[in-house]
Amino acid sequence: xxxxxxxxxxxxxxxxxxxxxxxxxxxxxxxxxxxxxxxxxxxxxxxxxxxxxxxxxxxxxxxxxxxxxxxxxxxxxxxxxxxxxxxxxxxxxxxxxxxxxxxxxxxxxxxxxxxxxxxxxxxxxxxxxxxxxxxxxxxxxxxxxxxxxxxxxxxxxxxxxxxxxxxxxxxxxxxxxxxxxxxxxxxxxxxxxxxxxxxxxxxxxxxxxxxxxxxxxxxxxxxxxxxxxxxxxxxxxxxxxxxxxxxxxxxxx
Numbered sequence: 410x411x412x413x414x415x416x417x418x419x420x421x422x423x424x425x426x427x428x429x430x431x432x433x434x435x436x437x438x439x440x441x442x443x444x445x446x447x448x449x450x451x452x453x454x455x456x457x458x459x460x461x462x463x464x465x466x467x468x469x470x471x472x473x474x475x476x477x478x479x480x481x482x483x484x485x486x487x488x489x490x491x492x493x494x495x496x497x498x499x500x501x502x503x504x505x506x507x508x509x510x511x512x513x514x515x516x517x518x519x520x521x522x523x524x525x526x527x528x529x530x531x532x533x534x535x536x537x538x539x540x541x542x543x544x545x546x547x548x549x550x551x552x553x554x555x556x557x558x559x560x561x562x563x564x565x566x567x568x569x570x571x572x573x574x575x576x577x578x579x580x581x582x583x584x585x586x587x588x589x590x591x592x593x594x595x596x597x598x599x600x601x602x603x604x605x606x607x608x609x610x611x612x613x614x615x616x617x618x619x620x621x622x623x624x625x626x627x628x629x630x631x632x633x634x635x636x637x638x639x640x641x642x643x644x645x646x647x648x649x650x651x652x653x654x655x656x657x658x659x660x661x662x
Contacts, residue, residue, distance in 0.1 A: 433549050436479035437461045438468045438496070439511065440488045444534075448483070451538045452545065465491030465499075472504050479506065481548050483541070486512035486523065494526055501527040507548040507585040511541070524625040529586035530612055531622065547613020551589050560595040563656035564640040567595045576638040586611045587630050590623075594644060594654040603651040627652055 435457050437445050445461035452459045460479070462468055465488055471477050482500075486493035497508060510523040510531040520531045530544050560567050564577040572588050574581045583591065593610035594602060608616040608623050616623070627644060634641035645653045 432458065433481070434458045434460070434479040435481045435483065435545060436468070436471055437483045438463070438465070438488065438493070439483075439485035440464065441485070448538065448541065452542065455542060457545070464488050465493070465496035468496050469500060472500055472506075478504075481545060482506060482508045483511050483545075484508055484528075486510060486519070494523065497523070497526045497528060501584070505582065505584055507551070509541075509544055509548070511536070521621055521625055524622055525629065527584055527629075529584055530614075544614065548585060550613060551585055558596075560592070560598065562595050562598040562642045562654060564638065565595060565634075565642050567592055576634065576641045579637050581633055581637055583630070583633065586626050587633070590626050590630055594652060595642075598642065598654045598656075601647045601650045601653045607652060 435452055437448055437459065439445050439461070440463045442461075442463060445463070449459040449461050460471070460477070462471060468482065468484065471479065472482075484493045484497060488496070491499075493510065493512065497510075500508075507529045508527065510520075510528040511534060512519070512523070512531075513534045520533075523531050529548065532541060532544060559569055565574065566576075567574045569592060572585075574583065574588065574591055581591070590607060590611035593607055604623055605616045607627075608614065608620070611626055612622060627646075631644050634644070640657065642654050643657050645655060647653055
């Protein structure tokens with residue numbers, strides 16, 4: 410049985426019960442053309458605008474075209490030529506759009522590698538299309554956050570509506586998940602935020618058993634803050650509880 414045949418396609422959730430999807434563009438990149446067609450049809454029933462390509466070069470070409478650049482990329486690891494990980498690493502040099510890795514390689518270590526390369530979320534194939542739909546909607550919701558205060562933590566300034574952040578005037582280059590994580594920690598600076606709450610904020614889903622996705626995103630966010638400025642806030646791990654954002658002490662203090 411092919412991996413495409415193993416997929417089950419339940420009736421989609423009625424559009425009236427779902428978040429508005431109009432004008433939200435999804436690009437599926439997978440060399441399995443039948444799978445691409447099935448997933449595209451399913452997402453179109455939910456009113457998403459969907460296109461498909463079948464290799465890494467085509468992904469990068471789409472991202473370089475302002476008229477066709479997607480709002481979300483669903484990216485397979487095992488494509489011929491430039492594989493998904495290589496494509497992801499290259500696109501992250503210039504693009505911060507949300508990326509969901511979709512791959513038959515579902516081992517925990519492969520997930521960590523994908524997330525460390527800059528993926529926002531990861532699903533192993535075969536997966537339930539409704540689960541993929543939920544992940545897509547979670548990424549869509551984060552693009553339009555509700556009006557909220559723009560937290561300031563020391564030299565960090567976060568602009569929620571614009572989804573941009575600066576430290577001492579220098580802009581942070583963040584993925585969608587990293588920005589959502591930063592925003593959640595900054596809004597609660599000085600207090601511990603649980604991993605379950607942060608997973609919902611950053612990934613739009615509930616935390617799973619043995620799930621290291623959040624830890625990978627925190628590690629990447631820490632590194633970017635540290636590399637940008639020594640005055641950037643620090644993210645501390647509180648064993649058994651979660652993470653805490655604090656302002657670093659001034660030199661000589």
